[in-house]
Amino acid sequence: MSPLSSVSPEDLLIDHFDRLPDSLLLLVFNKIGDVKALGRCCVVSRRFHSLVPQVENVIVRVDCVISNDDSSPSSSSSSPSSSSDKSRNPFSNLFRFVFLGTIVKPYQFLTQFLGGPKRPSSSGSSSSSSSLFLAEDGEVDQGGVTHHSPTQVLKNFNEVRFLRIELPGGELGIDDGVLLKWRADFGSTLDNCVILGASSVVYSTKSANDSGADGFCATNNGGGGDDNGSIPESFYTNGGLKLRVVWTISSLIAASARHYLLQPIISEHKTLDNLVLTDADGQGVLCMNRDQLEELRVKPLSASSASKRTQVPALNMRLWYAPHLELPGGMVLKGATLVAIRPSEQSAVAMARKEVSDVSWVSMAFEEPYGTAAKMLVKRRTYCLEMNSF
Structure with missing residues (x-):
């Protein structure tokens, strides 16, 4: 006898999903997370449609970033320019490097030297009839494609606790082979920011354990530096310093622009416990607890x-540099630079509590292997500088 012959017609009409408890379905939906996949789940049944808005863990992957201004986007990064005379480089005169624990003379930033963060524009030839965009709240119709903002899509969720928004790519246009990563924590303003950069990344067949006990090798590059972490003289004259200035300002502008766009989402979703705004390139991460x-x-x-972004407060920064940094596994960072940034008010409190030497938050900012690079760099000589609000 066929198994189906013993099944009554009434049993065939039963929706077996109804036998699953709501708690189990919500567990599955929270594992899915992706807002588009959850949207498809909504059309399966009325029950699914009523449960999806209760999901606590939501991931929003943005398809494109739409510019609201008419100006063409410009890259925030630039290549280092060579100069044999340090006095010809205006950025070398803006910075005054000193050892940790001494006073640094503040300076005023000249933001007109730098363009705004690069934002990729959307394409009207998309094959999808609906997509997610990052801009102001609402819908935008471009070439028959309807774009929905994350703010609009998230209105369908009532109990979001953990939200991750992923942009299609980093805002900062950098040359091939250049490494630039940043992580920023915000409250109502910037709490801290860590930037890791390298002028190039290569891979060596030589084991990092052969380079020394600490796993890295610092070379002089003819600049008069040494293995104790000093910055070589060539760093000031060949455009290396100017490039790090551009990296720092561009990363702060990108982070503050992301923070500004999150206002309506944070205001509307009171249940949020954790928010992360990152990008598919892994270039920048903004976090809020x-x-x-x-x-x-x-x-x-x-x-x-000046623009639609959160104002950056006056800052204290610490910088570490290694001409050559070899990581376990063979990755080599040339011109490796780590910058740890905090508002001046926080730094004053930390100094009063004698916590100024605590850099544990810096070394934990990045995933591996970049976390190891940060741990190596903070062992080197520290240089301090200050920046006015902009």
Whole structure:
């Protein structure tokens, strides 16, 4: 006898999904996370449609970033320019490097030297009839494609606790082979930012264990430096310093622009415990925990008068540099640079508590192998500088 012959017609009409408890379905939906996949789940049944808005873990992958201004996007990074005379480089005169623990003379940033963060534009020839874009709230119709903002899509969710938004790519246009990563934590303003950069990344067949006990080798490159972490003289004259200035300012502009766009989402979703805004390239990560999210709701951010981004406060920065940094596994960072940034007010409090030497938060900013690079760099000589609000 066939197994189906013993099944009554009434049994065939039973929706076996109804036998699953809501708690189990919500567990599955939270594992899915992706907002587009959850949207497809909504059309399966009325029950699914009623449960999806209760999902706590949501991932929003943005398809494109739409510019609201008419100006063409410009790259925020530039290649280093060669110069034999340090006095001809205006950036070398803006910075004053000193050892940790001494006073640094503040300077005023000249932001007109730098363009805004590069933002990829959307394509009207997309084959999809609907996609997610990052811009102001609402819908945009371009070439028959309807774009929905994350703010609009997230209105369908009532109990989001963990939100991850992923941009299609990093905002900063950098040359091939250049490494640039940043992580920033925000409340109502910048809490801290860590930037890791390298002028080039190569791979060596030589084991990192052969380079020394600490796993890296610092070369002089003819610049008068040594193995104790000093910056070689050539760093000031060949455009190396100027390039690091561009990296730092561009990363801060990108981070503050992302923070500004999150305002309506944070205001509307009171249940949020953790928010991460990253990109598919892994270039930058903006993080906010529950206390920081609540701080932004209570204390509105200060917007920059120049553009749609959060104003960056006066900052204290610490910089570490290695001409050649070899990591376990054979990855070699040339011109490796680590910059740790905090608002000046926080730095003053840390100094009063004698916590100025605590750099554990810096070494934990990146995933491997870049976390190892940060741990290596903080062992080297520290240079300090300050930056005015911009």
